[in-house]
Structures are given as C-alpha cells and as structure tokens.
Amino acid sequence: MQRGKGMKFVGDSRVPDKESRNKIPKDYSEYPGRTEAFWPNFLLKEWLVGAVFLIGFLCLVAAHPSPLEQQADPNNASYIPLPDWYFLFLYELLKYKYAAAQYVVIGTVIIPGLGFGALLLAPFLDVGPERKPSKRPITVGLMLLGVAATIWLTYESAAHVNWEERAKYSVANVPDVEIDEDSPGYQVYSQNCMSCHGDSLQGNPGMAPSLVGIPYKAEQIKDIAKNGIGTMPANQFQGSEEELNQLAEFIVSINEQASGSGEGGEGKSEDGGSSH
Known part of the structure; x- marks a missing residue:
C-alpha cells in the first residue's frame, strides 16, 4: 500500500488568535433564540425593561403620594411608630419571642443575614447551565422561600394595624x-x-x-x-x-x-x- 494513499492531512492549531478574538464577536447563529451578545443586544433590552418599570413607578408615585404623618411629639406616649411598608416584614419578625428583647440581635442581624446571605450564595450553590426554573431547584427554592416569608410577614404585620386609628396622625388631618x-x-x-x-x-x-x-x-x-x-x-x-x-x-x-x-x-x- 502506497504511503499516504486515501489519507487527508488537516491543519490543527492550538494557539488562539488573540488579536482576532478581541475584535470579531462570537458567531451565535448556531444557537438562534438561545443566547446573544451582551453588548449591545442584551444590555439594551435590560435598559428598556428598566425604563418601563421606572416610568410606571414614577406615575404611581405621582398619582398616589406616600402618606406622610405629622412630626414626632416626645410628649405623646400613645403614639406607636410604624416603619414604611417595605420594612414591615422585619417589624413583624421582631414580635416573635426569639427575635426580640434579649434575642434582638437574632431578629435584626442573624436571621436577615442568613436570608440575604443565602440569596447571595445561590448562584454559587447552583452552577448548572440550565435556564428553566425546574432545572434550578436550589436557586428557585431559596428565592421562593424568601419571597413567601417576606409576603407573609408583611401581611401579618399590616393585618394587626388599626389603620383608621393611625389616620389621625396623617398630615392631611392637621387641624x-x-x-x-x-x-x-x-x-x-x-x-x-x-x-x-x-x-x-x-x-x-x-x-x-x-x-x-x-x-x-x-x-x-x-x-x-x-x-x-x-x-x-x-x-x-x-x-x-x-x-x-x-x-x-x-x-x-x-x-x-x-x-x-x-x-x-x-x-x-x-x-x-x-x-x-
């Protein structure tokens, strides 16, 4: 058999072309609809979505301003301070036995720290490439647990507030x-x-x-x-x-x-x- 007959020689280079790699963006045509270049495609979409939510939030604030209360009176012992709605879940947490009084550090530092720390660690605990929520049980589970706890604690706190009684503290009711x-x-x-x-x-x-x-x-x-x-x-x-x-x-x-x-x-x- 003659040497080289029926064989093809293909060049193979293991050295990356750094110059061309930095100037020519990756070709994503092999994965249509699944991934795209971060700049400018993905980032532009993020900006557009953020702008829509920001405009909607500004319209909501303009239409329904935050209900302000009158200035604090140190001589009024009957007044019970109430935090803004986005802190009500922490306010409710401090009503529990092992999160208040001598355990206040647990309610103000340890429990919130563990909750937010778990969310920060979620990307490192679940490093799979899948994008479907069903394929990311750790990340999705931690997020759902955090959202559910925040909603429940906020509801429990708001449900026990006498809003009619608090209305007399509003600046709208200043004599x-x-x-x-x-x-x-x-x-x-x-x-x-x-x-x-x-x-x-x-x-x-x-x-x-x-x-x-x-x-x-x-x-x-x-x-x-x-x-x-x-x-x-x-x-x-x-x-x-x-x-x-x-x-x-x-x-x-x-x-x-x-x-x-x-x-x-x-x-x-x-x-x-x-x-x-």
Whole structure:
C-alpha cells in the first residue's frame, strides 16, 4: 500500500488568535433564540425593561403620594411608630419571642443575614447551565422561600394595624386653625414660646412639639410653662401671673378650634391621646 494513499492531512492549531478574538464577536447563529451578545443586544433590552418599570413607578408615585404623618411629639406616649411598608416584614419578625428583647440581635442581624446571605450564595450553590426554573431547584427554592416569608410577614404585620386609628396622625388631618396675632395671649406667646414652638404653634422638629391638638387644660398648661415637661426644662416662662393666664387661655382657644369640641380639649384623654 502506497504511503499516504486515501489519507487527508488537516491543519490543527492550538494557539488562539488573540488579536482576532478581541475584535470579531462570537458567531451565535448556531444557537438562534438561545443566547446573544451582551453588548449591545442584551444590555439594551435590560435598559428598556428598566425604563418601563421606572416610568410606571414614577406615575404611581405621582398619582398616589406616600402618606406622610405629622412630626414626632416626645410628649405623646400613645403614639406607636410604624416603619414604611417595605420594612414591615422585619417589624413583624421582631414580635416573635426569639427575635426580640434579649434575642434582638437574632431578629435584626442573624436571621436577615442568613436570608440575604443565602440569596447571595445561590448562584454559587447552583452552577448548572440550565435556564428553566425546574432545572434550578436550589436557586428557585431559596428565592421562593424568601419571597413567601417576606409576603407573609408583611401581611401579618399590616393585618394587626388599626389603620383608621393611625389616620389621625396623617398630615392631611392637621387641624386648620386661625391665629389672632393681635391678641394679648399671642403677644405673650411670641415673647416666651415662639423661638421653640414656631409662629403658628406648629412646633420645631428636634426641638419642641406642636401645641395644636395637645390634650391639656389651662391649669396644666400653666404648670408646664412653670415646671417644664419631658425635655422642656422648668422656668422657661418669664412674665407675670396675668400674662401666664393669657398664654394658657390663648393655647386653649387654639386647641378648641383644632378639636372642634369647644371645651378646650376636655373631650380628649389625659394620657396624651393626640399626636403631632
């Protein structure tokens, strides 16, 4: 048999052509509809989808603004703070025995850390090339478990909130009062209280609460002006007894307007049932 007869010699190079590889994109025609170049095809689609959701979210926010509450009042012990809806699941988690009190570190650090850590490790735990959810049990299972836990805890938290009771804290329900700046009581107020509580008794966040809607009567207001309350120190009022009476009557009259009761806040509880 003659050497080489019936045989074909094929060149084979194991050295990659780095120059051409960097300039010529990979040919994906062998896999139509299954994969594509990241730039610009895939990234452009991601941007378009993100833009659609962003525009939809902006329209939702414009049509239904977030319900804001009034400024915090350190003198109102009846107010129970409530986090925004996207933190309600953590708020509910802290109600359980082994996630609160002396175990608060478990509820605030360990459990959320394990949950988010599992989601971060999911791509490394499930490295299969399949794209079908049924072929990715670890990743899909962790994601479904996280979503289900978040939805359930959020629902449980929202279901136990008295939303009608909380509506009175809304900024939409701030009492609309008219202030007579020529009255003697307002003149006394401007000399003793305005620097902290504002020109319209609206309060100053971080300094002093609003005086509109407070549950105190005239005698209580005079006692607070002399002896202080909470973070308010004593002896803040500088004036005569007559001026103190004018100040108390002025604040009571404002609260009569705010409550609509015409009784100087007597219809409200003594434990601070109003909120600001």
